[in-house]
Amino acid sequence: MKKIIAPVDFSDTAANAAIFAGNLAEFYGAELWLYHSYEVVVPVTEYGYSYVSITEMQQAAEHELAEFKNRVQNALRRTITIQIKAENATLVDGLSALCDELDPALVVMGLSGKNALTRLVVGSNTIRTIHNLDYPVLVVPPKATFIPIRKIGFACDYKKVIETTPVHLLKKIMHDFNAELHVLNVEYIKGTAPATKVEESMYITELLHELKPTYQTILSADITNGINWFADKEKIDLMVVIPKKHHLVEKMFSRSQTKELLYHTHVPVLCIRE
Numbered sequence: 001m002k003k004i005i006a007p008v009d010f011s012d013t014a015a016n017a018a019i020f021a022g023n024l025a026e027f028y029g030a031e032l033w034l035y036h037s038y039e040v041v042v043p044v045t046e047y048g049y050s051y052v053s054i055t056e057m058q059q060a061a062e063h064e065l066a067e068f069k070n071r072v073q074n075a076l077r078r079t080i081t082i083q084i085k086a087e088n089a090t091l092v093d094g095l096s097a098l099c100d101e102l103d104p105a106l107v108v109m110g111l112s113g114k115n116a117l118t119r120l121v122v123g124s125n126t127i128r129t130i131h132n133l134d135y136p137v138l139v140v141p142p143k144a145t146f147i148p149i150r151k152i153g154f155a156c157d158y159k160k161v162i163e164t165t166p167v168h169l170l171k172k173i174m175h176d177f178n179a180e181l182h183v184l185n186v187e188y189i190k191g192t193a194p195a196t197k198v199e200e201s202m203y204i205t206e207l208l209h210e211l212k213p214t215y216q217t218i219l220s221a222d223i224t225n226g227i228n229w230f231a232d233k234e235k236i237d238l239m240v241v242i243p244k245k246h247h248l249v250e251k252m253f254s255r256s257q258t259k260e261l262l263y264h265t266h267v268p269v270l271c272i273r274e
Contacts, residue, residue, distance in 0.1 A: 001081075002030040002176075003104040007095055007129070008068055009036070016142055017110035018068070019075045020268070023146035026080050028176070030105060034072065036065050036086040037094040054088055061086035091125055092132045099135045105176065106270075108138045130243050130271045136169065138238075139269045149177045152270075153236040154213070155184050155227055158200040164242055164274035167207050173240070173270070174211050181213035182234055186226040188219070231267045240270045 006021040008014045018034060025032040038061055040054050065084045073082060087094055099107065111126045130137050152174065156165075174181055183204065205215070220226030231239060 002028065003033060003102045004030050004106050004108060005033045005035055005095070005098060005102065005104045006108045007036070007091060008034050008065065009125075010064055010068060011110075013110035013142060015068070015071060016144070017108050017140040018072050020140045020144060020146050021106075021108035021138075022072045022076050022080060022082070024106070024108070026076055026078055027146075027148060031081045031083065032072075033083045033085065033098070033102065033104070034065060034069055035084075035095060035098055036061055036068075037089045037091045038086070039090060040088055057088065058086065092128055095129060096133060099133065104135060106136050106138050107133060108140060110142065111139050134273055136173065137271045139271065141266060141268065143266045144268050145266075147237060149237040150179050151182060151234060151236050151238075152177065152179045153182045153184055153227075153231060153234065153239045153267075155186070155223075155239060155241045156204060158185055158197045158204065161200050161204045161207065165204065165207060166242070166272055166274060169272055170208070170240065171211065173272070177238075179237070181208065181211045182230075182236065183208070183213045183215045184227065184230050185215075185217040186220050186223050187217055188221060228267075236267055238268050238270055240272060242274050243271050 004021050004025050006014075006018040008018060018032075022032055024030070038057060040052070040057055062084070065086050069082050069084050073079065085098065089097075095107065107129070109126045109129060126137075126139060130139075154170070185201070201215075216230065218226050218230060220229065227239060230236065
C-alpha cells in the first residue's frame, strides 16, 4: 500500500493539509501517517531538574496526535488507515528518517498562518523540508480543498533539463495520478528565444515524450502571477516545480513577492528534487 506522510504541528494550517492528505489517501488507496516532532527545551532549576520530562512531553504529544487523528478521520467520507508517530527530534531529521523507513509516495505540508509570525515559522519549516528531503513534498495552500487530480502543470525553466529533471519520478507521479501533463515556461522578456533555450526545450520534449504533454510559454514580469494565471486558465489541479537554490523555488516562496504563489492560490504545489 502506498504511504502518505503529513507532518503535524496542530495548527489550522496543518489540519487543512492533513485533511487534504487524508482525502488523497482515501481516493488513491494509500495509508496516511501523521507525524509530529518536538524538541525538548530543558530549563534547569537551581536544583538541577528540568520542569518537564521527555516522557511527559512524549505522552502529551501522543495524546494530541491521537485527537488530531480523530479530527482528520471525521473530516473524511470513508474510514482509512491512519498511523501516528511522535518523537523528540528536529522536523527535518525526524521526517527524513521516517521517510527512509516508509518510502512514502508523498509528504504533504501546509504553508501559511493567521499572522506574520506563524507564517514565518510554518513557512520556514516547509521550505527547509523542501530543500533537505529527498522525497516529493506537496505544499497545500490554506484555501485548497481536495478534488481528484486530473491536470498537472509542470513549471520548467528550460535550463539544464537533462541534469535537473527527475524524469523517472515525474513519470511515476503522472502514472499514479493518471493525469494530463501541461508543461509551462515563463518568460520575462518578449523576443526570440536564445539558441540554448530552444535546445533545452527540445531535450525536455524528448525526455517527456511518452507522457504526451502540452507545452506553453507565457510572458509575465512575475513568475507567481504567471503560474497563477496559467493554472486558472488551464484548470490545473496541481503544479509541479523542481526546487533549485536561489532560483525558481526561492522566487516562489519569497515573502517579498507582491503576490506569493502559495499564499494566494488554491492550487497545491508539488516540489520534487532535481
